[in-house]
Amino acid sequence: MHIIVLIKQVPEMDKVLFDSEKGRIDRKSAGVEVNPFDLNALETAVAIKEQTGAEISVLSMGPNRAEEALKEAVARGADNAYLLSDQKFAGADTIATSASLAAAVETIGAYDLIIAGEMSVDGDTAQVGPQTAEFLNINHAAYVSELISLNESEITIKTSLWQANYSKSFSYPLLITVTKDINTPRLPSFKAKLKARKAEVKNLTLADIKEKLKIDKVGFKGSPTWVDNIVVPAEISRKTKVFSEEEKESAYHKIKEILIEKNLMED
Amino acid sequence: MAAKKELLILAEYSQNKIHPVVFELLNKGQKLAEKADLNLSVLLLLPKKIDFSELIAHGADKVYYMEDPVFANPDEFIYKENILSFLAKAQIEIVLTGATNFGRSLAPRIAAGLKTGLTADCTALDIDEAGNLIQIRPAFSENILAHIKSDSRPQMATIRYQEFKKGTADRSRQGEIIALETKIKDNPNLKDIKKLSDREINIAEADIIVAGGSGVKNGEDFKLLKELADLLGGQLAASRDVVDAGLIAKEYQVGYSGQRVKPKLYFAFGISGAPQHLAGMKEAETIVAVNTDPSAPIFNLADYGIVADLYQVIPELIEMLKN
Numbered sequence: 283m284h285i286i287v288l289i290k291q292v293p294e295m296d297k298v299l300f301d302s303e304k305g306r307i308d309r310k311s312a313g314v315e316v317n318p319f320d321l322n323a324l325e326t327a328v329a330i331k332e333q334t335g336a337e338i339s340v341l342s343m344g345p346n347r348a349e350e351a352l353k354e355a356v357a358r359g360a361d362n363a364y365l366l367s368d369q370k371f372a373g374a375d376t377i378a379t380s381a382s383l384a385a386a387v388e389t390i391g392a393y394d395l396i397i398a399g400e401m402s403v404d405g406d407t408a409q410v411g412p413q414t415a416e417f418l419n420i421n422h423a424a425y426v427s428e429l430i431s432l433n434e435s436e437i438t439i440k441t442s443l444w445q446a447n448y449s450k451s452f453s454y455p456l457l458i459t460v461t462k463d464i465n466t467p468r469l470p471s472f473k474a475k476l477k478a479r480k481a482e483v484k485n486l487t488l489a490d491i492k493e494k495l496k497i498d499k500v501g502f503k504g505s506p507t508w509v510d511n512i513v514v515p516a517e518i519s520r521k522t523k524v525f526s527e528e529e530k531e532s533a534y535h536k537i538k539e540i541l542i543e544k545n546l547m548e549d
Numbered sequence: 550m551a552a553k554k555e556l557l558i559l560a561e562y563s564q565n566k567i568h569p570v571v572f573e574l575l576n577k578g579q580k581l582a583e584k585a586d587l588n589l590s591v592l593l594l595l596p597k598k599i600d601f602s603e604l605i606a607h608g609a610d611k612v613y614y615m616e617d618p619v620f621a622n623p624d625e626f627i628y629k630e631n632i633l634s635f636l637a638k639a640q641i642e643i644v645l646t647g648a649t650n651f652g653r654s655l656a657p658r659i660a661a662g663l664k665t666g667l668t669a670d671c672t673a674l675d676i677d678e679a680g681n682l683i684q685i686r687p688a689f690s691e692n693i694l695a696h697i698k699s700d701s702r703p704q705m706a707t708i709r710y711q712e713f714k715k716g717t718a719d720r721s722r723q724g725e726i727i728a729l730e731t732k733i734k735d736n737p738n739l740k741d742i743k744k745l746s747d748r749e750i751n752i753a754e755a756d757i758i759v760a761g762g763s764g765v766k767n768g769e770d771f772k773l774l775k776e777l778a779d780l781l782g783g784q785l786a787a788s789r790d791v792v793d794a795g796l797i798a799k800e801y802q803v804g805y806s807g808q809r810v811k812p813k814l815y816f817a818f819g820i821s822g823a824p825q826h827l828a829g830m831k832e833a834e835t836i837v838a839v840n841t842d843p844s845a846p847i848f849n850l851a852d853y854g855i856v857a858d859l860y861q862v863i864p865e866l867i868e869m870l871k872n
């Protein structure tokens with residue numbers, strides 16, 4: 283069984299600054315890390331590997347420094363690492379990104395399962411997983427919170443759709459996007475980290491995947507959406523009555539009044 | 550004269566009803582369609598035909614539907630195949646759909662199938678002078694709104710439930726109801742699909758919400774907030790930080806990447822008031838915030854603020870309510 287995990291290197295969101303002129307985040311303003319949801323995706327793959335002996339490949343599209351994210355994935359249990367990197371991929375929206383990732387997946391070769399995080403914390407769209415599945419013309423399951431069972435020919439997962447929980451069983455190939463509920467990612471051992479430093483990351487460029495690509499152009503030029511304008515919204519505020527610690531009792535009375543006024547008191 | 554092009558609302562039919570976000574999108578869609586000179590239509594895929602008059606009363610000029618037992622289950626693959634076969638022939642300028650889990654899973658497939666742009670979780674929409682859709686969403690961690698446009702057609706966007714308001718019904722409106730053929734009924738890769746349980750937590754429609762943030766130190770302490778919520782007949786909720794920290798499940802998350810809520814009364818305990826949190830609860834009728842930090846931004850949005858420790862305030866509130 284061959285599993286491909288999609289990994290994105292993201293800025294540390296609590297530190298990163300926004301470049302209002304370019305309408306983009308200033309990636310240089312903060313450090314980077316593996317998108318937290320992707321660690322759950324990788325952990326899912328590693329758990330399957332422990333159970334079945336599956337082979338795990340990790341794939342990331344990004345600048346050269348995303349190599350670090352891939353090495354971390356190797357330390358956490360991935361066998362092969364692929365970095366899809368080319369100047370021409372810059373400025374890609376979700377369509378251009380997923381078309382490029384899908385072409386890279388097909389270049390890597392045969393696979394059974396693709397696992398991605400529910401979303402990335404910087405883009406926050408949750409679109410790349412399902413769109414990659416569409417470009418590969420395979421089934422996908424999003425919001426996977428549990429792997430119910432798995433064998434050589436079938437996989438059963440739990441997902442949350444239509445305000446309910448569903449179980450779905452699929453034959454391969456399949457792409458899933460996983461939520462944080464699926465597992466708690468383990469930390470890599472020191473030994474594994476040392477070994478991963480020397481791991482080979484295979485580079486894929488536009489030329490390598492071009493034949494499999496289903497869109498004409500990649501990067502910004504291959505992106506149907508663009509940021510046309512950036513607007514600072516009007517500050518939302520209300521007139522606030524603030525009670526200090528000493529005035530707590532009057533605050534409680536006020537709350538009681540509100541409850542009665544709004545008819546929210548239980549009889 | 551050529552027929553008018555359309556603004557299409559891709560409707561979710563789940564739990565044996567039309568998801569309420571559809572009526573909110575119809576209200577918004579009416580204004581956008583008028584500005585862009587488009588017809589407003591709805592597409593529904595459902596296991597058994599229902600009365601569609603509510604959709605027309607709320608603004609739909611046309612209701613397209615596909616009726617087939619295969620639509621009794623949320624199978625994105627079957628849905629997208631049939632929707633793509635319809636869209637290939639239709640004259641659609643704009644597609645809007647609710648950002649429910651199913652909508653957020655299905656819409657990207659449709660967009661990729663059409664190689665067209667899709668903007669997730671728009672908080673506002675408008676039409677520019679040239680008739681293009683302006684897709685507005687907050688950009689990243691700061692309080693900035695990105696205005697996004699697409700150069701492909703249809704232009705697509707998802708919108709969270711309760712982002713827009715539902716309009717009033719006009720029963721005198723006339724509309725067309727059009728049956729479509731379900732072309733694809735089989736998904737050979739899906740071996741089985743079963744509903745396990747309904748999701749009971751529904752914070753979106755609660756009248757009273759008791760929300761906790763990072764001021765709540767551990768999962769166990771949420772019981773305190775739950776006790777207060779129960780006493781008030783309200784719902785427990787949370788900020789993203791405590792969800793991410795694993796103290797409480799994602800269904801409880803209020804905010805930009807969680808649920809939009811519009812309760813009559815919203816309690817924010819130990820929540821700082823980041824723009825992404827406010828995006829989810831700014832429409833609450835009355836907001837009461839409890840925070841130890843008098844400079845916390847939540848105090849700008851709250852109607853009533855108490856500068857105090859939530860661990861003192863909650864037991865005292867519970868005590869008062871019990872008497």
Ligand SMILES: Cc1cc2nc3c(=O)[nH]c(=O)nc-3n(C[C@H](O)[C@H](O)[C@H](O)COP(=O)(O)OP(=O)(O)OC[C@H]3O[C@@H](n4cnc5c(N)ncnc54)[C@H](O)[C@@H]3O)c2cc1C
Binds near residue numbers: 790803808823845
């Ligand atoms: C793309 C994106 C999407 C996001 N979406 C969401 C979202 O949907 N929802 C969301 O909530 N956030 C969201 N966030 C995160 C958001 O930016 C904030 O990080 C988050 O809301 C902060 O949570 P908090 O207020 O609980 O924690 P903090 O900001 O850490 O605030 C904790 C507060 O508790 C107070 N406090 C501490 N102890 C006590 C005590 N004993 N009693 C009373 N008060 C106390 C502190 O003074 C502080 O103000 C998003 C961020 C990004 C980048």
